[in-house]
Amino acid sequence: MNKLKISTILVIITLFFNSVYSQNVSNNQGIDTISYGEDSSLILRSDFPILMMLDSLADLKYFEYTDSKISMGLCNKYNFSQSDIPQYSDSVYAARLEVLNAKSPFNLVYYKDVKAFIDLYTIRKRDLASRILGLSNLYFPYFETMLDKFNLPLELKYLAVVESSLNTTANSSAGAKGMWQFMYPTGKQYNLEVTSYIDERCDPYKSTVAACRYFTNLYKIYGDWYLVLAAYNYGTGNVNKAIRKAGGALDFWKISRFLPAETRSYIPAFIAVNYFMNYHQEHNLYPTVPKNLYSNIDTVNLKRSVNFKQISEVLGVSIEELSYLNPSYKKGVIPFDDKKIYSLVLPKDHIGNFINNEELIYNYKKEELIDIEEEPKVLARYHKVTKGQTLSLLAKKYKCSLADIKKWNNLRSSHLKIGSNLIVYYNVANEPKREEVKKSKEEIAEKKKEIKADTVLAQNVKKIKIEKTELLSDFCKNYNLNVEEIKNLNEIKKDTVFAGEHIILGYKENLKNINTVQKNTNKDEKYTYYTIQKGDTLWSIASKANVTVEKIVKINNLKSKNAVLKPGQKIKVKNNNNS
Structure with missing residues (x-):
């Protein structure tokens, strides 16, 4: 009898521990x-x-x-x-x-x-x-x-x-x-x-x-x-x-x-x-954290069209990160529309830089901005099936595949029921009219004449290559030029000139007494120092000082191009004896 009791107790204990084990962690199955x-x-x-x-x-x-x-x-x-x-x-x-x-x-x-x-x-x-x-x-x-x-x-x-x-x-x-x-x-x-x-x-x-x-x-x-x-x-x-x-x-x-x-x-x-x-x-599963979390991002509304390359090069945010935060812009181009606001999502620590450099970003390498052509119009319509129509005929009519029509309408077979409505999508070709083609040819011919005239004119004007990005007013001040005259002569409206651009200063016979050498700084001073302002980046400072970012990093012993800049901090921007 005692042996029976002991056996029964052992069975109960075994079942209990098996039950507990089954509800706890197992490294196997x-x-x-x-x-x-x-x-x-x-x-x-x-x-x-x-x-x-x-x-x-x-x-x-x-x-x-x-x-x-x-x-x-x-x-x-x-x-x-x-x-x-x-x-x-x-x-x-x-x-x-x-x-x-x-x-x-x-x-x-x-x-x-x-x-x-x-x-x-x-x-x-x-x-x-x-x-x-x-x-x-x-x-x-x-x-x-x-x-x-x-x-x-x-x-x-x-x-x-x-x-x-x-x-x-x-x-x-x-x-x-x-x-x-x-x-x-x-x-x-x-x-x-x-x-x-x-x-x-x-x-x-x-x-x-x-x-x-x-x-x-x-x-x-x-x-x-x-x-x-x-x-x-x-x-x-x-x-x-x-x-x-x-x-x-x-x-x-x-x-x-x-x-x-x-x-x-x-x-x-x-x-x-x-x-x-x-x-x-x-x-035993934990989050693999992407670079940005919801608390680390913010949004700015845009005033003009801009592309990811402009934003990336001025702010120092990679194009991959911009694409990750703004996936709806398929080609890395953010358009502009008077009737709709387009926004840009950025890491919070770049929002201030964007606001402070907004005009510079819009104008930076503007000529490289992808031209936004008129996109093909995609229309949807319902087609009512009539006697004798097949999927092949409809696919040919709307220039799509049989598989497309079946997918759009969740069709499992190719059989069409007379009187049923099918949804179809198709592109509207924007073919130019005859008079538009004629007008375009006339415009091209006129443009060729203008180019020829401009070639003759170019031989009698003096141009200069811009060495550093700066305000047009500062550029003109250095050369004793009139801002409005330079704008008219170059047919520009912008207030900023960018490094690498060529600007017409005027006709050669009128420029004999113009000083084309920019003002020099005090050569007795070994370095020019710059006080960091809110929103400054190494790129914007380098542009103002007409030096490379690499040089600023080197002479200030900075760890990288992404070094954190604090407002009020002074950094060397130029060695005047060896610049």
């Missing part, structure tokens, strides 16, 4: 009693959209600026080693989701497909999941502000992870773009500008406002958040068809069997992201 379902097996395919978006993070340059992760010492409350990949039993996953579910309007339940996506982020793609955590520090504060403003659930911020893995330049095979994956017509519907130079679907701030408006309208239609997500992914028309097939049930779980596998997997992926973003520390 967790206890998994739920196998993958048919839908969740999609994530094993390399062409699965969610997996493709996650893999796209590997190619981004966002993280080339940093190799930092938030210190494990600060976040590693479970004392994991760096190689630990914790896994848990189903009961633990379910219990944790239940905690989240208690304070969420979404029904965050645990089932086999959710487990598959949890494994995707916490086991299969850990490094990329850490990048998502890092990007969330940049974008989530703004997402939460806008979702709260529109009185929407804050959990909707996780949908951007499902849609794009927080990649602002994400591009789907169906043509959706940006962090919130707007198709072209939907983006236009919510006032997102798309031209040859701008794609506001890639603007993380404007597209977030558009997404909030879209969520609001979808919830007014369905009154169910999972149906809202399904419609966001699959389209309202397709979801409405599924509802009709399910007998009018406004319930995602009842209509899911009438939805394609990709849309069915959309909800478990959303639930898994809710879990992963809240319990990443329990899986």
Whole structure:
């Protein structure tokens, strides 16, 4: 009898410790009693959209600026080693989701497909999941502000992870773009500008406002958040068809069997992201931090057109970083429009420099600014199918492919139903009229005459190459010239002349008594010193002093071209005995 009691106690103790162990960390395999379902097996395919978006993070340059992760010492409350990949039993996953579910309007339940996506982020793609955590520090504060403003659930911020893995330049095979994956017509519907130079679907701030408006309208239609997500992914028309097939049930779980596998997997992926973003520390996952966070950036509104090269060379911000912070400007050119404000996002420590050097930036190497040509107009229209029409005929008419028409209209076959409306997109060719061609030829001929006359005139004028960038008034003062006369003679309106430019001083016979040697500084003084002003950069100081940045760095023993300058600090700018 005693032996029986002892055996029973040992069995109970063993079961107890096995239960505890199954809910704690394991460096090997967790206890998994739920196998993958048919839908969740999609994530094993390399062409699965969610997996493709996650893999796209590997190619981004966002993280080339940093190799930092938030210190494990600060976040590693479970004392994991760096190689630990914790896994848990189903009961633990379910219990944790239940905690989240208690304070969420979404029904965050645990089932086999959710487990598959949890494994995707916490086991299969850990490094990329850490990048998502890092990007969330940049974008989530703004997402939460806008979702709260529109009185929407804050959990909707996780949908951007499902849609794009927080990649602002994400591009789907169906043509959706940006962090919130707007198709072209939907983006236009919510006032997102798309031209040859701008794609506001890639603007993380404007597209977030558009997404909030879209969520609001979808919830007014369905009154169910999972149906809202399904419609966001699959389209309202397709979801409405599924509802009709399910007998009018406004319930995602009842209509899911009438939805394609990709849309069915959309909800478990959303639930898994809710879990992963809240319990990443329990899986020994920490953010890989990009160079800039939300608290470190600010915005300035532009007064004129400018390109990234001008901004980069004057402020010392790399073009890659400008592109990273301003992904909606497709060609690195920010246009100007009297009727619309265009903004530039910069690191906060460069905002003051931009404001203080704004006119200089606009004028810097202005001739190299890319000419913004009129972009081709893309129009959308509905085509009503008539008897005898085929996809081939429509593709030929609108100069697109059969695949395009099928993609735009979610068609699974090439059969067309008479009377149905198809949406098509096409470019309008801006061919010049005959009189415009004639006028252009006349203008070219006239221009050639002007060039010939200018060649003769050039032989009788005196030009000078500008040695340093300075105000035109200062330049004229050094040469005893009149500012307005120089402007008229050179047909310029700007108030700044730039190093490397050639300026006409006047006709040779009128310049015999003009002093063309600039004033010298006191040669008895070994160095010229400059007092740093707010907003100064090494580049702007070098331009004023007519020396190179490299020389200033060398004579002041500075560590690099990016050395921090403090207002009031004095630095050497020129060795007058050996300049």
